[in-house]
Amino acid sequence: MAFTLYSLLQAALLVVNAIAVLHEERFLRHVGWGSDQGIGGFGEEPGIKAQLTNLIRSVRTVMRVPLIAVNSVTIILLLLFG
Amino acid sequence: MADPHPLFDDTSAAGGGGGAQPGRGYGGPPPVSSPYPPPASFLREPVSSLAVVYGSSLASQGRDIVDRNLDRFIPLGRLKYYFAVDTVYVGRKLGLLIFPFVHQVRGVRYQQDTPVAPRFDVNAPDLDIPVMAFVTYILVASLALGTQNKFSPDSLGLQASSALAWLIMEVLAVLLSLYLVTVNTDLTTINLITFAGYKYVGREVSPLLQNSRVWGQPPLGFCPPPSDTRV
Secondary structure, three states: OOOOHHHHHHHHHHHHHHHHOOOHHHHHHHHOOOOOOOOOOOOOOOOHHHHHHHHHHHHHHHHHHHHHHHHHHHHHHHHHHO | OOOOOHHHOOHHHHOOOOOOOOOOOOOOOOOOOOOOOOOOHHHHOHHHHHHHHHHHHHHHHHHHHHHHHHHHHOOHHHHHHHOOOOHHHHHHHHHHHHOHHHOOOOOOOOOOOOOOOOOOOOOOOOOHHHHHHHHHHHHHHHHHHHHOOOOOHHHHHHHHHHHHHHHHHHHHHHHHHHHHOOOOOOOOHHHHHHHHHOHHHHHHHHHHHOOOOOOOOOOOOOOOOOOOOOO
């Protein structure tokens, strides 16, 4: 069972990269998960879809710059050490 | 500088005086070889004193930032409450974990801003039992591997890292679910870690009580285990 911390880190990096490439206009809007698509009334509880949409949008905003750095470091390390 | 900076007095004699740059510690006196100038002479230049002051201010700033951010994610000041246990509590809690059916009063008895030290309330979560149980689980799993002749010293580290990775995944899954259903809860991340860690206690007790694959043979003389089992 080789599920190590290192593979967890790899998986996390890949998942965050995957979330970062979900483009708002070209893709999410057609699915119905765009950021301006009727999230719901002001006073009511946001549903799960609204929470997911918010999560995707915030992950994309926050992780954009650190992802560049982490990806570059990962590429260099993998090139050097295989 | 005519006056040596107090940080740099006698670094060669006393050995292990304060470091010039942040983050570098001296393990012993720096080697002094005769053709070269003594190591502290470059520190008497005026520019280096500026560099020293700048470096130490950077170090204290960096430490402040790290402390503040670390405190935001893992409240280190509260960690000590989770380790404030005594043997009576541990005994009762282990009994509760193995046999929870007789317990009458659930839920911590009084709410405060600081977490309740487990010494005062059996229901309070603690980090001592999960940490011990985690290490014991790794040892029991390695023992089980050893009785099947599959053990090697690397597998210890592999088991530990694997178990830790699953623990992190579980805590992240619970956190994600809590966020998605917008539950207003008092549960902190550390509480989630403690509750996830309690399962290691049961994880060790059951193989020991079972038709035991840990020992490679039945503990109480019942039906023999199949030969290709793993814990």
